Amino acid sequence: MTRIVRFYEHGGPEVLRIESVDLAPLNAGEVRIRVKALGLNRAEALLRKGTYIETASLPSGLGLEAAGIVECVGEGVEGIAPGDAVSVVPPLSMVRWPAYGERATFPAELVVKHPASLGWEEAAAVWMSSLTAYGALIDVAKLARGEFVVVTAASSSVGLAAIQIANAMGAIPIAVTRTSAKRQALLEHGAAYVVAFEEEDLAARLRDIAGGQGVRVVLDPIGGPIFEPLTAAMARGGILIEYGGLSQRPTPFPLAEVLAKTLTLRGYLVHEVISSPTRLAAAKAFVLEHLAMGALRPVIAKTFAFDDIVAAHRFLESNEQFGKIVVNV
Known part of the structure; x- marks a missing residue:
């Protein structure tokens, strides 16, 4: 069993629930991560409220960004192994690939071994x-x-x-x-x-x-x-x-x-970038190069504990933050 965040109805932050579920077995080409930190985005608040470009099928998970340690990989995955420290490029669908959980599953092509200079919080705040x-x-x-x-x-x-x-x-x-x-x-x-x-x-x-x-x-x-x-x-x-x-x-x-x-x-x-392998490869190379140079560095506004996900969403919608909101898992 692993704890994840879901919502059963659209509404404010209070509709978010933490529940224990059994995760589905890995498919070919997938990677499962033991999540250490989550980056929060306004898109997740919009999905929760029912006003995002993607439609949630209730009950729905949510979340676009995570960083953590690879637990296991599916058939055909190369270049990523259990124990690797990784961060996640936001998937095209957070309903299909929700990040909010103690463990999460993503397509291997969206999983990146991030620079060792980044801690978990910064790594979770990079990609979106x-x-x-x-x-x-x-x-x-x-x-x-x-x-x-x-x-x-x-x-x-x-x-x-x-x-x-x-x-x-x-x-x-x-x-x-x-x-x-x-x-x-x-x-x-x-x-x-x-x-x-x-x-x-x-x-x-x-x-x-x-x-x-x-x-x-x-x-x-x-x-x-x-x-x-x-x-x-x-x-x-x-x-x-x-x-x-x-x-x-x-x-x-x-x-x-x-x-x-x-x-x-x-x-x-x-x-547009994420769905094009050529454009995504160029984008990854640019971001990783500039992270290594120190020209790019995520700015963390505030951190919350996983159990405080409702408070984190309230702060997300306050417009008070300067930079990224991160949840430690």
Whole structure:
């Protein structure tokens, strides 16, 4: 028997239950991990509430990121052996491959022997944020040295990873956040500039920073009313990559800016990278190289015990965190 987290109805954090279950036997190509730490993501809160892009079949497990020790491997698995310290690239389906548990099973191609320099908490916090930022900025936008890049929700784990990747590429990251409360922390974590959009004229401030040339690349998980000032500050031929929809307000389509500047507004899911063996291999190589260099380093906001998974989800939805929330198992 092993303890896992499941929910039987959609709702708030309180619907999460810890239960003891028998895990199914391993199939060919699978790896079972004794989980040491879990990384939490907003996608898991959305699945729990019934508003995620994937539909849960109740009762449902959940979870996208884990790190731990390999217990056993299925037939045909090569390059991974019991006793290896590993972390997990988020699967395409957390309903099929849920991470929240003392033990969890994943496809072998998503299991990575992480650098020895990473502890369990950092290893559990690497892949979703790094792959999301890499896929958007490098794979899609082709971010170049010397370019300005706007990163909204900058204190999130993806935002901080994007700032680190921008700096590694020699680009200039502009962190956009709601208020000035996290300004100093963002500067200390690599932002070249910080703009608080509730306290400043976002478009004017971005244009001032970019010196009139505009910003070519914008990475945004918010949508809503900031779409218009963001596009107003963009350069001709720029690209705005939208990877979420945190705002509860309507997102206007900035038709005049899109036409006048021939802008690209591009929806993006990390699944694009994960589902392509070629793109995933390139992404893994980039992340592992930059982890080894120290250019990428997960920022841990707060840790919780496995038995406190409900409290961890409450904190996840508080918007108070700076970086990644991790659960020790």
